[in-house]
Amino acid sequence: MEKSAIFIPARMGSTRLPGKPLADIGGKPMIVRVMEQAKKAGLGEVIVACAEMEIKEAVEKSGGKAILTPADLPSGTDRIYYAARNMQHDIIINLQGDMPMIDPALLQKVLEPLKNPLVDIATLVTPIKDAAAKANPNKVKAILAQDGRALYFTRAAAPHGDDEFYYHIGIYAYRTKALEKFVSLPPSPLEKLEKLEQLRALEAGMRIDVAIVKAEPLGVDTPEDLEKVRNLL
Numbered sequence: 244m245e246k247s248a249i250f251i252p253a254r255m256g257s258t259r260l261p262g263k264p265l266a267d268i269g270g271k272p273m274i275v276r277v278m279e280q281a282k283k284a285g286l287g288e289v290i291v292a293c294a295e296m297e298i299k300e301a302v303e304k305s306g307g308k309a310i311l312t313p314a315d316l317p318s319g320t321d322r323i324y325y326a327a328r329n330m331q332h333d334i335i336i337n338l339q340g341d342m343p344m345i346d347p348a349l350l351q352k353v354l355e356p357l358k359n360p361l362v363d364i365a366t367l368v369t370p371i372k373d374a375a376a377k378a379n380p381n382k383v384k385a386i387l388a389q390d391g392r393a394l395y396f397t398r399a400a401a402p403h404g405d406d407e408f409y410y411h412i413g414i415y416a417y418r419t420k421a422l423e424k425f426v427s428l429p430p431s432p433l434e435k436l437e438k439l440e441q442l443r444a445l446e447a448g449m450r451i452d453v454a455i456v457k458a459e460p461l462g463v464d465t466p467e468d469l470e471k472v473r474n475l476l
Contacts, residue, residue, distance in 0.1 A: 245333035245357075247416075248287040249350060250326055251277055252319030253340040254294035259465050264298050264340055266469055269476045273463065274298060275305045276343035284347035286336065286354070292319075292326035318440060320415075324426045327419070335422050337415040341463040343472055349456060353416045356391060356452035363421035363449040366393070366441070368409040369459050376410065383411040383439060385453060393451040396439050412459050415441075421449060 253264040253274050260266070264274040271279075274291060281289045291302045291309040294316070302309035310326040323337050334357060336350060349367060356365035368385045376382045380398035387409060388394055395401075396411055417425070424447070431446040433439075444451055463469050 246287060246331065247334040247336060247354065248327070248330070248332045249281045249284065249289045249336040249338050250323035251281065251289070251291045251338050251340045252293075252322040253291055253298050254314070254322075255298065256294075257464075260463065260469065263463065264293070265301055266463070268343055268469075268473055271305070272301045273343050273469075274302060274340050275307065277338065277340050277345065278302060278305070278307045280343070280345045280347055281338055281350060284350040286350060287332070290326060291340070292322045294322065320422075320440060321426055324422055327422070332419055335417045335419060337417065339413055339462065342460045343463065344475065345460045349412075349414065349460060352454045352456055353414050355454045357416055357418065359452065361450055362452045363418055364425075364441075364444055364451045365416040366451060366453055367412040367414050367456050368453045369412060369456050371408040371410045377408050383413075385409045385411045387453060391452045391454075393441075393445070393453055395445065396437070396441050398437055398439070409453075409455070410459060411441075412456070425449070 255262050257263040265272045268276055292312050293299050293309050294314040299309040299311050312322045312325045316322050327335050353365050353367050356362050377400045384397050384401050385393050386395040386402050428447055431443040433442040
């Protein structure tokens with residue numbers, strides 16, 4: 244059996260919600276909430292890859308494992324690779340640190356496309372029901388082939404026509420070799436144009452397949468999102 248682990252990148256410097264990982268939700272820091280949900284998936288170690296010592300201390304105080312990474316790494320993907328680079332895992336799951344109510348079943352679901360040995364990276368999408376969301380550039384759309392391959396990701400309203408639109412959920416499962424290759428590549432032209440790093444993998448010929456889920460998990464990007472989560476819990 245392949246050995247998997249869940250890595251959660253975290254840093255304090257969020258533009259819209261500074262200090263987000265340590266934001267209190269029902270008496271616990273948000274990063275601890277995310278970690279606890281991830282452990283329920285039963286997919287191996289759960290490790291927080293953090294840029295600051297205060298995050299590491301909060302995680303360890305709650306009985307979790309955290310690895311301190313350089314603060315100036317360019318992305319969360321680079322952060323999880325730094326934390327995982329000397330470990331023996333076959334599959335690395337990248338879970339965003341701002342999903343305190345993540346359903347553990349989604350983490351299990353993201354592994355399904357990797358049953359195909361030709362797939363390098365797996366991720367999640369969900370159908371877009373709201374017409375306004377189709378035109379919203381903050382809702383990244385995935386353009387899919389019939390066999391589940393991702394052909395493109397875009398902030399534009401795509402594909403054209405009456406076909407179902409799919410919203411991309413930023414949870415990934417990487418084969419370890421694929422993650423190593425990905426972080427070794429420079430940012431690609433389409434990645435820089437769309438500001439979507441997964442396009443780097445597609446431009447390099449890597450295969451990304453998706454699993455379709457019913458709904459997107461609630462993320463925390465703004466103070467309003469934080470209050471919503473607090474109220475729900």
